[in-house]
Amino acid sequence: MEKLSNELSAYREQRFRAIEENLRVIRDNIAKAAVKSGRAPEDIRLMAVTKTVEPCFINHCLHQGVDLMGENRVQEYLGKKDELDLDGVEVHLIGHLQTNKVKQIIREVSMIQSVDSVKLATEISKQAVKNNLTMSVLLEVNVGEEASKSGMLYEAVPDLCAEISELPNLKIEGLMAIPPMEAEEAELRGYFSCMNKLFVDMGRQSKDNVNMKILSMGMSADYALAIEEGANLVRVGSSLFGARIY
Ligand SMILES: *Cc1c(COP(=O)(O)O)cnc(C)c1O
Numbered sequence: 001m002e003k004l005s006n007e008l009s010a011y012r013e014q015r016f017r018a019i020e021e022n023l024r025v026i027r028d029n030i031a032k033a034a035v036k037s038g039r040a041p042e043d044i045r046l047m048a049v050t051k052t053v054e055p056c057f058i059n060h061c062l063h064q065g066v067d068l069m070g071e072n073r074v075q076e077y078l079g080k081k082d083e084l085d086l087d088g089v090e091v092h093l094i095g096h097l098q099t100n101k102v103k104q105i106i107r108e109v110s111m112i113q114s115v116d117s118v119k120l121a122t123e124i125s126k127q128a129v130k131n132n133l134t135m136s137v138l139l140e141v142n143v144g145e146e147a148s149k150s151g152m153l154y155e156a157v158p159d160l161c162a163e164i165s166e167l168p169n170l171k172i173e174g175l176m177a178i179p180p181m182e183a184e185e186a187e188l189r190g191y192f193s194c195m196n197k198l199f200v201d202m203g204r205q206s207k208d209n210v211n212m213k214i215l216s217m218g219m220s221a222d223y224a225l226a227i228e229e230g231a232n233l234v235r236v237g238s239s240l241f242g243a244r245i246y
Pocket residue numbers: 049051072094095178219220221235236237238239
């Protein structure tokens with residue numbers, strides 16, 4: 001029994017050290033990419049993506065000064081949130097959200113990054129009104145036009161944004177994208193720079209309830225590229241916590 005718990009705590013300690021080291025590398029890469037794109041390191045926000053990660057490891061990461069975390073699934077987040085040290089930490093929902101789950105999550109996160117339809121935005125607005133709060137959202141763009149992915153089609157974003165901006169108790173704060181997994185570097189750059197163009201263009205048109213300030217793109221494999229092409233929020237999971245075990 002004692003042997004088992006010693007091994008467990010050795011395993012934990014090892015993972016804690018790995019998270020610290022990973023974080024150091026990631027922050028360094030973020031800083032370099034920021035400078036390369038003419039910005040300051042602190043202009044880029046790092047989100048720890050915590051799906052499948054146990055609370056003790058999430059907390060260890062948060063204790064290193066990471067102040068933003070993203071979860072994909074409503075149920076998973078609700079199941080572990082009470083074990084998290086969320087003082088001073090912002091939580092965003094980043095996974096596909098079904099309309100029937102909105103009411104369970106509306107009071108639990110400060111932003112929903114995965115708004116992919118007017119229907120979903122309408123439900124978020126409705127629940128925000130009911131709960132007397134304003135919800136910040138990003139519009140998710142299916143930049144690779146993949147059938148397997150949710151997100152708005154690139155060309156449709158300005159019109160859908162105009163429609164969504166009419167809804168009460170919502171604030172549109174930017175765009176989010178996940179480019180195709182298999183894309184190579186040049187292709188990825190293309191997707192990221194298209195996103196940045198849309199982000200900048202839409203930012204020029206001022207509208208009530210629309211304030212284009214967040215461009216959320218880049219994950220473990222490509223966050224430095226994404227920053228070089230204009231991202232100011234990167235969502236990093238496996239490079240930080242290790243490979244996910246489902
Ligand atoms: C899982 C996930 C990430 C992080 O992916 P990694 O490759 O592990 O960094 C980022 N964004 C979204 C929407 C995700 O679902």
